[in-house]
Amino acid sequence: MTSGMAAVTSGRPILRARDVHKSFGDNEVLKGIDLDVFASEVVAILGPSGSGKSTLLRCFNQLERIDRGFVEVDGEQIGYRLSGGRLAPLGVRAVAAQRSKMGMVFQSFNLYPHMTVLQNVIEAPVGVHRIPRREAIATATDLIARVGLSDKLNAYPRQLSGGQQQRVAIARALAIRPKVLLFDEPTSALDPELVGEVLTTMRDLASQGLTMIVVTHEIGFAREAADRVVFMDGGHIVEQGRPDDVLVSPRHPRTRAFLSRFI
């Protein structure tokens, strides 16, 4: 089923998912996902609503437990440890440490409303990564400038527009120097005129060599910024490959049907 792995496939994958299954009760949402993501690669995940895209990202970040298969991040299996032929679940501490390698950007921003922009961005570096406060503030100030919000350093999230909040959320995810950045429909909750500023920020990051997995409905962004497009449907990866191939001449009828809605 997986075809066209010809896109940027150099070196060791940063993220390796094999035969990932996930059910909620009787509802099998992921039905055997195999995916490799390489360093500096930008992977766009497309697919109809309910196809399991969010669940897949949540499994990568251990917000959901998978039922079968495994996921490796940076050469380390997530959630479990293999030693002496026995696979043992990790404790809370180790899971937290693994999660701290991934930055997540949510559809609904999820900024901490009781903290200023700066406090939002330094929270994980100071509290989880034990970076000295002064240094974390300097880094955070740079990152906030990079997303164009230097004048909002001490504003509270509720005082910002949706687009500004999402850019802060991106700065917050960058602040932990993640191995992989996960985006779950980062522009879906935004007013149309605010989508552009967030996509611009994400294009910048893509061009700077960050490894990104982006669930999105923005076909334009996928075409310009992604190295590879993955199309999901009904809990399967139906088709993947270079944006020009998958988006311009999709092979699978489901992909064709999905894309036809955007033209």
Add this chain to the structure above:
Amino acid sequence: MTADTPSHSPQTATGDAFDRPDDSLRNVAGAYRPIPFSRLALWAVVLLVAADFSAVVATNDNFGWPVVAEYFFSPIVLDGLFVTIWLAVVSMALGVVLGLPIAIARMSQDRLAQSLSWLFVWFFRGTPLLVQLILWYNLSFLFPSISLSIPFGPTLASWNTNDIITPVTAAIVGLALNEAAYMAEIIRGGLLSVDRGQMETAESFGMRPMRALWRIVIPQAMRSIVPPTGNQFISMIKATSLVSVIAMADLLYSVQSIYNRTFETIPMLFVAVLWYLLITSILSAVQARIERHYARGDRQIPQAAAKDRAATEQEAAG
């Protein structure tokens, strides 16, 4: 807008936009503001009645104001006041400290923790505080000695119940456990009011659950925890008067001990009432400050955030 309205170009001066004869008269900025005679009359009546009532109360000899003044700062009353305050503070603090883990246990996925915390709340909220206090005070009647032992196994240590349970410990244990049951429910309500996405976000950034609770969820929950907690504290101040049944000399008990001797019942009760009102007023003011603190980040109250913000601002600059 009607069909005959001429298509208009953007207006720069507001005056130009009033292009029909009556338009400038229709500008609501120049609307007539009636003097609110009926409101003013209402105020006058209320103030008059209040002044009259105060005068009646102040000049009525039956209230015994000289007696109130005489005993207001008397050592017995002040001792009782002190007992009331520290008993309430200690019991409230213990109630909060115990209530938090009970609330977390009730919300956990663990069935055992859920059941135990449910049982605790069920019992201590479901029985009268007065009965609980009397039971604690008479614990030695039920269990003459208290020992620490392995269930069905050897005993590690043992104490005589009467040595441990004094009026003070019975009062503290009784008030604190009862308070913990109520605080657990208040805290649980507060935690539930915070969007689930906040906990997930914190955890997805590698925060351990306890830290995520402490840094992210609890500060947001405080907005709905503080007001009912203020209520609880004020109830607690008054609930301490129940401990007089187990021979603790709180404010009410001291006042009673005086009027049992002097028969100046009403003035002495007013001494207690004024002190209770004074304490609860101070508590209300403190509560208002705390509420303002946790309202930071709200669009409506920018000045409340200023102090908190100044700290990080300085750090960012320095």
